[in-house]
Amino acid sequence: MQHDQIIWEVINNQFCSFKSKIERERTFCRNPYNVTGLCLRSSCPLANSRYATIREDGGRIHLYLKTVERAHTPKDMWEKIRLSRDYGKAMKQLDEHLAYFPKFLVHRNKQRMTKIHQYLIRMRKLALKVKPKLVGVHKKIERREDRREEKAVKAAKLEESIEKELLERLKNGSYGDIYNFPETSFEKALEGVEGEKDIEEEQRELEEMEEEEEELIEFVEDFEESDDESEKDVEEYYGDETKGLVGTSSSESDSDSDDEIDSTTHSKKPSNDDDEEEITKKQPRKKKPKKKRPKVQIEYEMEEENEGQHEIMPAW
């Protein structure tokens, strides 16, 4: 009691670590045991040796009492009394415990308890509603991550890797007979992707492809012939057919032999066809190493031609 006034004078005029002036003309008290939250002589838990507060912990409200007798033992300074959950009963408990306390304190404690009850009710109501959890956006971090994403996308070279993956799968034959593409032509396509071989080599390979195509799949043959059709007259087409037939026999015999020999023999006979095809294929092929997409286009074109040919073929 004797100290209180002096303590208050020291706290108010000198220094108190709990004092904070957030607003211009109002001093707040950051002490967790303060009833009002304001820095006032009557509500300072340090400057009043007899004090009472209400505090809420995990939904349970407790009354904290401080008396002179325990003022020198900080560990046991506050007597913690648990109040009933029921508002009315809690009020009566307050009246009972704070019977001989100054009226100011009693009033403030009751006010505080009321407020706490109210906000607890509100909290329970809110808990029933599903509220989206708000997460702060770090502008700096977001910008940084976006930039890195862009760079990563560029560095990943997705299209390249997808193409490689697909071609590899075709190589392996994992697609089986789903797509009816000549193996050689696709190998060449793969090689074309890599851009290793020369154009001449490509030509030879093309010739070989044609031969093998004739052997393996009918579609393939028609394929090539369809190419011819699109470019030449019908007469020429039929003429070419004969040539093509001759070519097939030779191709069969030569298929086992080296590619070069085959290419030379074939170069004479189905040269026209090959040339045309080669031309047609060359031109787009030249584009191939530059752009990867045209390859795909070529394939599609062949398919279309196939379809067209289907209509004509039944006559055979």
Next chain:
Amino acid sequence: MSAAARPLCSVFSTSGDKTTDVALPAVLTAPLRPDVVQFVHTNINKNHRQAYAVQMKAGHQTSATSWGTGRAVSRIPRVGGGGTQRSGQAAFGNMCRSGRMFAPTKTWRRWHRKVNTTQKQFAVASALAAAAVPALVMARGHKIDQVPEVPLVVGGDVETLSKASKAKALLEKIGAFDDVEKSANSKKLRTGKGKMRNRRYVMRKGPLVVYSTNDGIEQGFRNFPGVELANVDRLNLLQLAPGGHMGRFVIYTQAAFEKLDTIYGATGKSIPVAEMANADLARIINSDEVQAVVNPAKSAPKKYLRKKNAIKSIKALEKLSPYQVAARKSETKAQESRKTKKSMKKTKKRGIGKEFYEKMSTQGDVCEDGF
């Protein structure tokens, strides 16, 4: 606060349990004088300063003379000679480049301050007393919520505790480690140039351990962040009231605590006497002894508000002549009733007249054809 009945202080063992009681030394009941402490602190704080000054000759090591008037330049002394950029440049003034500064700092500045010995003793006693008030220690910012008692006295063989691990265990048992942790967490780079002047880090102050004889206690406690050690015989105000603010968290050893009574006592240093034995003014004024003799309280003088004109304000008129106000009210009421009655009469009559006229003007059954 009577000195006769002095309260007892618990002594804790190194394991954190209470062992015995010691009587509170008289110093700890000294008057709390924040003004004295602040004054003494600000002055004593200047005593460990090191002199700084500019070079004595700085800015004067030229033979510059003023060119005088008539040369279309200002009259400031200029460097003579030639052949260098410096020639003709202004010198000596505080406004000149490479000139001497205004009022060059001197080493013989009065760096230290003399404080009366009694004042210094007073301040230390006051600071010690303040350290015994838990409210002030908490207000200063120390975390003493888990401390069993203030002032905190540790007995046994604390003074031989030379291992930091054991010291830490002790601090934790007596609830003082929170303050040490707070200090450790507060370590930050100093703002400003002090960083590069060997004052790189700043941290809060932790507990002050006061001992009587150093049998190893210095070694045990010195490495903790924020913890400071002091011998009872040589208590430092700068440690007891850092920043001029009373209420440092002090941990005494039993020997030191008991020694305080001999240091500050009849034979030793004098303990300051309070101006008032009982400083609680409110209690004194409201006590029975005083109230019995005091005159009854006077009421405040009447407050005269501005005089209101009775012609304009009905309330002022009411104070002077309530009859007038009543008469006016009744008159206004009567007027209103008259008005309403008249208007009702009018409408009624008009209504009748109109009806009658309309009735009359309608053609009857007999005269349908017009005759």
